[in-house]
Amino acid sequence: MALLKSSSQKHEVETTRASLELLYHISRELTTALDLRTVLQRVVFLSMRTVGAISGSIIVLDDNGKPVESAIITGEQVHDHTTQRLRITLEKGLAGWVVRNRQAVLVADTSRDERWLPRQYETEERTGPRSAVSAPLLVHDRLAGVMTLVHHTANFFTPEHLALVQAIADQAGIAVLNARLYADSQRQARVMTALAESAATITGSLKLEDVLLRILEKISQALRVQAVSLALIDTENGELNFRAATGWRRNEDFYNHLKLGRGIAGWVALEGRGVVVPEVTKDPHFDSEINLRTGLEVRAVACAPIRYRGEVIGVLEALNPTEKTFDPDALLVLMGIGSLAGSAIRHAQLFENLQAAHQRYRELFDDSIDPILITDREGSILEANRQAVKLSEFDSDTLLHMSIRQLHTIDEEQTGVQFESLSSGTTFSYESLLRTHGQHSIPIRVYVRQVDSDGESRIQWILRDITEHKNLDRLRDDLTSMIYHDLRSPLANVVSSLDMLDTMLAEAEDPTLRSLVSIASRSTERIQRLTSSLLDISRLEAGQPVGARHPASVETLATEAIEFVQAIAENKNQVITVTVSPRLPPVLVDDDMIRRVLTNLLENAIKFSTSEGQIEVGGDLDGDWVHLWVRDSGPGIPASEHDRIFDKFTRLEGVNLPKGFGLGLAYCRLAVQAHGGRIWVESEPGKGARFVFTLPVAPESSFPAEDAPPEEISGDDTAMETVNP
Numbered sequence: 001m002a003l004l005k006s007s008s009q010k011h012e013v014e015t016t017r018a019s020l021e022l023l024y025h026i027s028r029e030l031t032t033a034l035d036l037r038t039v040l041q042r043v044v045f046l047s048m049r050t051v052g053a054i055s056g057s058i059i060v061l062d063d064n065g066k067p068v069e070s071a072i073i074t075g076e077q078v079h080d081h082t083t084q085r086l087r088i089t090l091e092k093g094l095a096g097w098v099v100r101n102r103q104a105v106l107v108a109d110t111s112r113d114e115r116w117l118p119r120q121y122e123t124e125e126r127t128g129p130r131s132a133v134s135a136p137l138l139v140h141d142r143l144a145g146v147m148t149l150v151h152h153t154a155n156f157f158t159p160e161h162l163a164l165v166q167a168i169a170d171q172a173g174i175a176v177l178n179a180r181l182y183a184d185s186q187r188q189a190r191v192m193t194a195l196a197e198s199a200a201t202i203t204g205s206l207k208l209e210d211v212l213l214r215i216l217e218k219i220s221q222a223l224r225v226q227a228v229s230l231a232l233i234d235t236e237n238g239e240l241n242f243r244a245a246t247g248w249r250r251n252e253d254f255y256n257h258l259k260l261g262r263g264i265a266g267w268v269a270l271e272g273r274g275v276v277v278p279e280v281t282k283d284p285h286f287d288s289e290i291n292l293r294t295g296l297e298v299r300a301v302a303c304a305p306i307r308y309r310g311e312v313i314g315v316l317e318a319l320n321p322t323e324k325t326f327d328p329d330a331l332l333v334l335m336g337i338g339s340l341a342g343s344a345i346r347h348a349q350l351f352e353n354l355q356a357a358h359q360r361y362r363e364l365f366d367d368s369i370d371p372i373l374i375t376d377r378e379g380s381i382l383e384a385n386r387q388a389v390k391l392s393e394f395d396s397d398t399l400l401h402m403s404i405r406q407l408h409t410i411d412e413e414q415t416g417v418q419f420e421s422l423s424s425g426t427t428f429s430y431e432s433l434l435r436t437h438g439q440h441s442i443p444i445r446v447y448v449r450q451v452d453s454d455g456e457s458r459i460q461w462i463l464r465d466i467t468e469h470k471n472l473d474r475l476r477d478d479l480t481s482m483i484y485h486d487l488r489s490p491l492a493n494v495v496s497s498l499d500m501l502d503t504m505l506a507e508a509e510d511p512t513l514r515s516l517v518s519i520a521s522r523s524t525e526r527i528q529r530l531t532s533s534l535l536d537i538s539r540l541e542a543g544q545p546v547g548a549r550h551p552a553s554v555e556t557l558a559t560e561a562i563e564f565v566q567a568i569a570e571n572k573n574q575v576i577t578v579t580v581s582p583r584l585p586p587v588l589v590d591d592d593m594i595r596r597v598l599t600n601l602l603e604n605a606i607k608f609s610t611s612e613g614q615i616e617v618g619g620d621l622d623g624d625w626v627h628l629w630v631r632d633s634g635p636g637i638p639a640s641e642h643d644r645i646f647d648k649f650t651r652l653e654g655v656n657l658p659k660g661f662g663l664g665l666a667y668c669r670l671a672v673q674a675h676g677g678r679i680w681v682e683s684e685p686g687k688g689a690r691f692v693f694t695l696p697v698a699p700e701s702s703f704p705a706e707d708a709p710p711e712e713i714s715g716d717d718t719a720m721e722t723v724n725p
Contacts, residue, residue: 035179036060036069036176036179036180036182037069037071038179039172039175039176039179040058040060040069040070040071040176040179041071041073041078043058043071043147043168043172043175043176044056044057044058044071044072044073044147045073046168047147047149047165047168047172048073048149050164050168051133051149051157051161051164051165052151052156053133053149053150053151054074054075054150054151054152055072055073055074055075055149055150056072056073056147056148056149056150057070057071057072057073057089057095057147057148058070058071058137058145058146058147058148058176059089059090059095059145059146060144060145060176060180061099061143061144061145061146062180063142065099065143067087067090068180068328069180088117089117090146092117093115093116093117094107094113094115094116094117094132094134094148095134095146095148097115098134098135098136098146098148099136099143099146102136102138102143103136104133104134104135104136104162104165104166104169105133105134105135105162106132106133106157106158106159106161106162107131107132107133107134108131108154108155108157109130109131109154109155110130110131110132110150110154111130111154116132130150130151130152130153130154130156131150131151131153131154131155131156131157132148132149132150132151132157133148133149133157133161133162133165134146134147134148134149134165135147135162135165135166135168135169136169137169137170137172137173137176137177138169138170138173139173139174139177142177144173144176144177144180145173145176147165147168147169147172149165206347206348206351207348207352208345208348208349208351208352209244211341211344211345211348212230212243212244212345213244213246215230215244215316215337215341215344215345216228216229216230216244216245216246217246218337219316219318219333219334219337220246220247220318222333222337223302223318223321223326223327223330223333223334224321224322224323225247225302225318225319225320225321225322226247226296226319226320226321226322227245227246227247227248227294227296227318227319227320228245228246228247228316228317228318228319229242229244229245229246229248229265229294229316229317229319230242230243230244230245230306230314230315230316230317230341231243231258231265231269231314231315231317232306232313232314232345233260233269233312233313233314237257238259238260239257239258239259239260240257240258240259240260240265240266240269240314240315241256241257242256242257242258242293243314245294247294247296247319248293248294248295248296249294249295249296256293258289258293262287262289263285263286263287263289263290264277264280264283264285264286264287264290264301264303264317265290265303265315265317266285266287267285268303268304268305268315269305269312269314269315272305272307272312273305274302274303274304274305274331274334274335274338275301275302275303275304275331276300276301276302276326276330276331277300277301277302277303278300278325278326279299279300280298280299280300280301290319294319296319296320298319298320299320300319300320300321300324300325300326301317301318301319302317302318302321302326302330302331302334303315303316303317303318303334304316304331304334304335304337304338305335305338306338306339306341306342306345307338307339307342308342308343308345308346309342313342313345313346314341314342314345315338316334316337316338316341318330318334365383365385366385366386367385367386368385368387369387370387370462370463370464371384371385371387371388371390371391371392371462371463371464371465372384372385372387372388372460372461372462372463373385373388373399373404373407373460373461373463374451374453374458374459374460374461375403375404375458375459375461376456376458376459377418377419377457377458377459378403379403379404379405379410379459380402380403380404381399381400381401381402381403381404382400382458383400384396384399384400388463391434391436391442391463391465392407392434392436392437393436393437393438393440394436394437398437404459404461406435407434407435407463408432408433408434408435408444408446408463409432409433410432410446411428411430411432411446414428414429414430414448415428415448419450419459422448422449422450422459423450425449425450426449427447427448427449428447428448428449429445429446429447429448430445430446431443431444431445431446431466432444432446434463434465442465442467443465443466443467443469443470444463444464444465444466445463445464445466446461446462446463446464447461447462447464448460448461448462494520494524498517498520498521498524501517525564530663536593536667536670536671537648537663537666537667537670540670540671540674541670545674546589546590546593546671546674546675547590547593548590549588549589549590549675550588550589550590550591551586551587551588551698552586552587552588552589552591552594552698553586554580554584554586554587554619554626554628555578555580555582555584557591557594557595557598558578558580558598558617558619558628559578560595561595561598561599561602561617562576562578562602562617564599564602565599565602565603565606568603568606569606569615572606572609572611572612572613573611573612574606574609574611574612574613574614574615575612575613575614575615576602576615576616576617577614577615577616577617578616578617578618579616579617579618579619580617580618580619581619581620581621583621584619584620584621584626585621585626585697585698586697586698587626587695587696587697587698588695588696588697588698588699589675589695589696590675593671593674593675594671594675594695596667596671597667597668597671597672597693598617598628598630600664600665600667600668601630601668601691602615602617602630603664604630604632604664604665604691605630605631605632605634605689605691606632608632608634608635608689609632609633609634609688610633610634613632613633613634614633615630615631615632615633616629616630616631617629617630618631621697622694624696624697625677625694625695625696625697626694626695626696626697627692627693627694628692628693628694628695629690629691629692629693630690630691631688631689631690631691632688632689632690633688634688634689635685635686635688636683636684636685636686636687636688636689637681637683637684637685637689638684638685639684642680642681642683645665645681646665646666646668646669646679647666648663648666650665650666668691668693672693672694672695675695675696676696677693677694677695677696678693678694679691679692679693679694680692680693
């Protein structure tokens with residue numbers, strides 16, 4: 001018995017020593033490599049040789065328990081592309097049970113164990129019993145993978161084999177985990193390198209077609225595929241438009257439109273998620289139209305959205321990897337390039353839009369019928385269109401070395417000394433003379449404003465040739481002067497004759513004759529006022545001062561003006577009301593000019609008011625100024641015309657509106673301004689108009705002693721009204 005016991009102990013020691021030597025040898029073998037596939041193959045080969053297995057497999061898991069790599073060996077044959085084939089085993093087979101329970105297992109007869117699934121990779125599938133052993137690869141409770149060894153004979157493996165396989169698995173776990181982490185770091189490095197190279201290449205151009213081709217080239221290089229395509233979303237039509245492709249066998253007449261949601265690319269565009277499809281015929285989103293579109297027999301597809309600021313604007317599609325299956329990092333690379341592509345494509349599109357807008361601006365700028373110059377804020381000319389070159393008679397190169405001040409005198413009251421007035425964004429205009437290369441002076445109206453160009457503040461000058469306008473003004477002024485001077489002499493004779501007739505008919509009993517003479521007298525008075533106004537307009541425009549000014553009663557001026565127009569108002573059954581405060585002080589004016597201002601305003605009011613309309617003449621005091629107004633019950637004046645109607649020869653346009661020469665209001669403005677006052681209109685369509693003007697109060701020193709203003713009347717002020725029946 002002692003001898004037997006001694007022999008058994010000796011056998012255990014030898015077995016233990018052999019196991020330790022084996023584990024030491026395995027450890028040395030595994031630590032000499034970092035390549036994950038090499039490590040896996042060595043682990044399986046050494047394990048099979050140690051326990052006498054005929055086949056074996058190992059599956060590597062990531063930290064989430066997903067398979068990332070594997071190795072399968074049958075006899076001496078190493079199988080390729082094994083990870084996908086082992087997924088079902090990991091989900092439903094023996095390896096999956098080991099992973100879920102994290103413990104080694106011995107299956108003496110696989111035919112009697114429901115955890116066993118037939119192996120797809122074995123060359124001959126037997127229905128008889130076989131033996132298997134499987135163990136988890138654990139590193140400090142961190143599951144790195146699972147290893148399974150198989151023999152075709154049932155009950156071949158023993159508990160000693162199971163313990164040895166578990167020991168090998170424990171020893172191999174560290175090597176496998178390190179190799180996996182190294183592979184992950186290498187893969188991430190490759191991904192980052194590919195993305196960095198892609199970023200540098202893709203963003204190296206702003207031409208859209210170049211950008212699209214560069215994107216496709218980088219995808220082809222990074223993923224090593226047969227064909228790549230890029231499609232952008234047309235939101236109006238709800239379609240993908242394929243804008244660029246490489247590797248397609250159909251370069252003409254290909255199907256370049258795809259409805260969103262249709263096919264793998266349409267689904268990715270709609271869902272905004274990337275996908276790798278290793279076998280397209282098994283994917284529910286597969287559409288055989290992809291074969292027609294590409295001219296290829298498509299086997300596998302990787303597709304990723306192109307994003308810009310979180311929005312999907314297109315898709316990238318990679319077809320048929322040359323290595324039969326896509327690398328595990330293929331989708332990560334494709335998604336990264338998709339993000340880079342989104343920014344690059346949008347920037348290229350924006351640049352092309354900017355280029356197109358700039359080109360349209362250049363065409364509009366050069367083809368403008370007006371001469372246009374662009375300067376900096378110092379006045380140096382930066383751009384000049386064709387009309388500016390033509391009008392100035394300087395060539396383009398010469399103009400671009402000149403200052404705007406060399407071409408014309410700037411109205412600094414409008415623009416500001418250093419163009420500071422232009423900062424408000426307002427367009428100013430003034431008249432000046434253009435000095436041409438041929439030493440000619442051309443009258444121009446200048447329109448100047450500040451503009452922004454390429455982020456810089458610039459000044460735009462439009463120089464409009466007003467030679468014809470000036471010639472017409474001169475012709476009109478000459479005609480006006482001629483009319484005035486030619487009418488003056490015969491008109492004086494008519495007035496004298498009418499005065500004589502009036503005297504001769506003073507005792508006549510025929511009222512008809514006296515009425516005719518009265519009508520003729522009023523008409524000649526109107527003609528005299530018109531000719532006097534024409535003369536005054538010319539004189540005031542030339543800058544001549546108002547003649548002698550005297551204190552004048554506002555009430556008297558209003559009454560006399562009403563007398564001139566009373567007959568016309570009576571013919572239309574209109575009522576003129578005068579509302580003037582009796583305490584209103586006199587004004588210092590040329591009474592004839594101001595009487596004509598009131599008369600013109602009253603004639604306009606009568607002309608535009610309807611029959612039986614109301615007209616009011618009023619006045620009140622505002623400090624050192626007297627405000628006078630004439631209010632009518634006419635159709636009103638649009639706000640856009642409030643300033644323009646005071647220009648010479650300007651008339652309101654409209655159906656059934658009275659016609660005229662457009663001189664009355666022009667005279668009123670010049671006459672009032674010559675007295676230091678101002679005139680304006682308050683009106684809106686359908687509510688009549690109120691013309692208001694201001695005149696200076698006469699100082700007491702301007703009154704002769706006998707004409708001094710009366711003492712203030714005590715008691716309440718009352719308004720005086722004059723009504724014309």
